Amino acid sequence: MDSEGSQTTVAERQDPLVKPGYTMGTVTDKISSIVLTRGTTKGWMGGFAIAFALFLLLNIAMGYLFFRGVGIWGINIPIAWAFAITNFVWWIGIGHAGTLISAFLLLMHQKWRTSINRFAEAMTIFAVACAGMFPLLHMGRPWLFYYLLPYPNVMWLWPQFRSPLVWDVFAVSTYMTVSILFWYVGLLPDLATLRDKAKKKVSQITYGFLSMGWRGSASHWKRYEVASLLLAGVATPLVVSVHTVVSFDFSIGLTPGWHSTIFPPYFVAGAIYSGFAMVLTLAIPLRKYYGLDGMITIRHLDIMGKVMLATGVIVAYGYIMETFMAFYSGNPFDRYMMMNRMFGPYLYVYWTLIACNIAIPQLLWFRSVRRNPWGLFAVSIVVNVGMWLERFVIIAVSLHREFEPSYWHMYYPTRWDWAVLFGSFGLFFVLFYLFIRFLPMISIVEMRALVHKTGKKEQAA
Amino acid sequence: MAQVFHRSSNLISKLSIVAIVILIGVLTYGLYQVEESAWYSNIGLTRQQPVPFSHRHHVGELGIDCRYCHTSVEKSAFAGLPPTETCMSCHSQIWTNAEMLEPVRASYRDNVSISWLRVNELPQFVYFDHSIHVRMGVGCTTCHGPIASMPLTYRFGTEYMSWCIDCHRQPAKNLRPRSEVFNPYYQQPSAVHPVTYNGVSYTDQLTMGRQLMKDYKVASLQDCDTCHR
Numbered sequence: 001m002d003s004e005g006s007q008t009t010v011a012e013r014q015d016p017l018v019k020p021g022y023t024m025g026t027v028t029d030k031i032s033s034i035v036l037t038r039g040t041t042k043g044w045m046g047g048f049a050i051a052f053a054l055f056l057l058l059n060i061a062m063g064y065l066f067f068r069g070v071g072i073w074g075i076n077i078p079i080a081w082a083f084a085i086t087n088f089v090w091w092i093g094i095g096h097a098g099t100l101i102s103a104f105l106l107l108m109h110q111k112w113r114t115s116i117n118r119f120a121e122a123m124t125i126f127a128v129a130c131a132g133m134f135p136l137l138h139m140g141r142p143w144l145f146y147y148l149l150p151y152p153n154v155m156w157l158w159p160q161f162r163s164p165l166v167w168d169v170f171a172v173s174t175y176m177t178v179s180i181l182f183w184y185v186g187l188l189p190d191l192a193t194l195r196d197k198a199k200k201k202v203s204q205i206t207y208g209f210l211s212m213g214w215r216g217s218a219s220h221w222k223r224y225e226v227a228s229l230l231l232a233g234v235a236t237p238l239v240v241s242v243h244t245v246v247s248f249d250f251s252i253g254l255t256p257g258w259h260s261t262i263f264p265p266y267f268v269a270g271a272i273y274s275g276f277a278m279v280l281t282l283a284i285p286l287r288k289y290y291g292l293d294g295m296i297t298i299r300h301l302d303i304m305g306k307v308m309l310a311t312g313v314i315v316a317y318g319y320i321m322e323t324f325m326a327f328y329s330g331n332p333f334d335r336y337m338m339m340n341r342m343f344g345p346y347l348y349v350y351w352t353l354i355a356c357n358i359a360i361p362q363l364l365w366f367r368s369v370r371r372n373p374w375g376l377f378a379v380s381i382v383v384n385v386g387m388w389l390e391r392f393v394i395i396a397v398s399l400h401r402e403f404e405p406s407y408w409h410m411y412y413p414t415r416w417d418w419a420v421l422f423g424s425f426g427l428f429f430v431l432f433y434l435f436i437r438f439l440p441m442i443s444i445v446e447m448r449a450l451v452h453k454t455g456k457k458e459q460a461a
Numbered sequence: 462m463a464q465v466f467h468r469s470s471n472l473i474s475k476l477s478i479v480a481i482v483i484l485i486g487v488l489t490y491g492l493y494q495v496e497e498s499a500w501y502s503n504i505g506l507t508r509q510q511p512v513p514f515s516h517r518h519h520v521g522e523l524g525i526d527c528r529y530c531h532t533s534v535e536k537s538a539f540a541g542l543p544p545t546e547t548c549m550s551c552h553s554q555i556w557t558n559a560e561m562l563e564p565v566r567a568s569y570r571d572n573v574s575i576s577w578l579r580v581n582e583l584p585q586f587v588y589f590d591h592s593i594h595v596r597m598g599v600g601c602t603t604c605h606g607p608i609a610s611m612p613l614t615y616r617f618g619t620e621y622m623s624w625c626i627d628c629h630r631q632p633a634k635n636l637r638p639r640s641e642v643f644n645p646y647y648q649q650p651s652a653v654h655p656v657t658y659n660g661v662s663y664t665d666q667l668t669m670g671r672q673l674m675k676d677y678k679v680a681s682l683q684d685c686d687t688c689h690r
Contacts, residue, residue, distance in 0.1 A: 152493055153623075155623060155626075156622060212474065
């Protein structure tokens with residue numbers, strides 16, 4: 001990573017990625033102290049309690065679901081896919097920002113990824129965990145989910161490889177595996193730092209075990225660098241491929257509103273859009289509560305705001321093209337689908353989605369909004385909501401009025417639909433709270449490298 | 462600072478990586494072997510029947526045709542279990558006082574069916590029809606095994622889906638001329654035992670099987686809804 005030899009610009013010096021004054025030692029102390037010496041605070045306990053309550057709600061909802069079956073949800077033919085698949089697409093989309101930040105931006109030598117990549121990757125893994133749950137819950141007999149995997153069996157049953165649902169299984173499981181590997185490899189030197197700084201025997205043993213004997217020798221570092229780069233190379237195509245495959249679930253189908261070639265790029269842009277919104281939703285309270293504004297600076301927020309703006313514009317283009325093609329194609333079913341979205345029984349969902357995903361995020365054109373943490377936080381929440389609504393509109397609203405009018409129906413979520421949706425937040429935040437309590441939420445080793453480099457430049461200047 | 466771990470943990474951790482790979486491999490292979498085994502699939506299973514009926518005696522030694530008892534095998538999905546009257550058509554004349562046959566006589570006297578226990582049983586979500594298989598040239602012994610030499614009837618096949626699919630993928634492997642379907646001693650054509658069908662003497666199963674598929678219009682049905690309706 002030494003190729004970033006460009007001269008420090010005036011703007012960079014005025015608006016640095018790390019607050020001046022941090023040294024390699026203080027960076028290490030600051031990040032590791034959150035895990036090792038700060039202990040379990042009341043604020044953490046409060047947040048964790050709320051998350052855990054939601055997690056319990058999820059468990060109850062799942063238990064009842066397994067007992068009674070998917071009939072407890074509002075789904076029925078023709079709307080066989082609704083909340084569960086919406087949640088699946090939403091969560092998996094959120095994961096994409098983490099991979100983009102950690103892998104793609106690493107290959108692009110973007111220094112601003114340094115302080116946000118660790119928790120963004122954690123967010124990816126937890127989001128994919130939430131996402132992966134939903135297709136299984138949605139099965140009539142979830143305990144037979146393994147039928148989707150090609151494994152030797154006495155039924156001689158083999159997955160239908162022409163089905164995008166099988167592609168999904170491979171896309172998501174590959175994504176999960178690579179994300180975990182990448183995250184864990186990145187964690188190794190930091191776990192060793194924690195092992196060395198830990199005072200308690202049990203922490204020493206735990207972190208020591210997890211750091212897999214990392215001693216920081218030259219050969220360790222060499223392999224670490226190679227492994228990181230290789231994994232980044234493997235993960236980068238996944239940023240594009242996973243959501244492309246997810247979009248095939250729909251675009252391969254013939255339902256008006258699904259059957260569209262624009263879906264893959266439009267889904268990928270939407271995924272990164274919602275992912276960055278989630279990164280901001282997490283980063284802004286974190287930097288505030290843990291006093292990390294020297295490392296996750298206003299400049300970081302500014303850049304992420306710009307990424308959101310760019311992907312948001314692509315998503316808006318997708319909406320416009322969808323509408324345009326519906327009318328330009330001359331296909332009465334496509335045209336009706338679009339009219340039904342805009343003025344049908346679910347019009348309020350559609351227009352809320354347009355407000356959340358297109359109208360309100362235009363505020364990000366203003367520098368003052370991008371550099372105002374709480375303003376940005378508000379926009380990120382709005383985008384999160386908007387992206388969820390987008391998937392709902394695509395999935396449920398397209399299904400509720402297909403070709404045959406005699407087949408039309410309405411979908412109303414039941415309390416169990418909502419319980420599973422909010423319960424999945426519980427799962428996500430329980431994992432996230434545990435992560436910030438027990439693992440360094442910012443990469444210590446990469447921050448040290450960044451501080452070292454900036455320090456050298458300062459001396460040279 | 463003292464070392465957290467003993468020196469030996471280096472070796473242990475390296476070995477554990479190898480051990481995990483081996484363990485997963487052994488477990489996968491082992492589980493598959495268990496599932497394949499006769500112990501798990503109940504091949505060779507006999508059951509304690511109300512009367513120890515012997516196919517070896519009735520089919521092998523006396524030469525009674527399958528259809529004498531299993532009357533509906535050519536007409537319906539179920540081959541049919543004989544009513545007590547069928548037994549009594551002979552046993553009202555012979556072995557009339559045999560101790561072993563008392564449950565049969567009791568059944569006849571009291572008009573209560575004998576509760577045979579099924580040896581071959583497919584799950585309810587599988588649609589299986591005897592008549593079409595018999596008509597297409599699938600012999601009784603192909604699935605039920607050497608019935609003429611079974612003192613007590615036992616299960617011959619695994620009854621796994623793979624067992625069905627194996628034949629459905631390549632019916633030519635097992636078909637025989639219709640005239641041979643109920644022959645319990647039938648052997649597949651070979652150089653030693655050629656089989657004559659339609660005036661041609663075959664020494665190779667696949668050649669004859671393909672001809673039979675053509676003549677009987679046998680399709681290799683493998684859609685899910687062929688059996689799971």
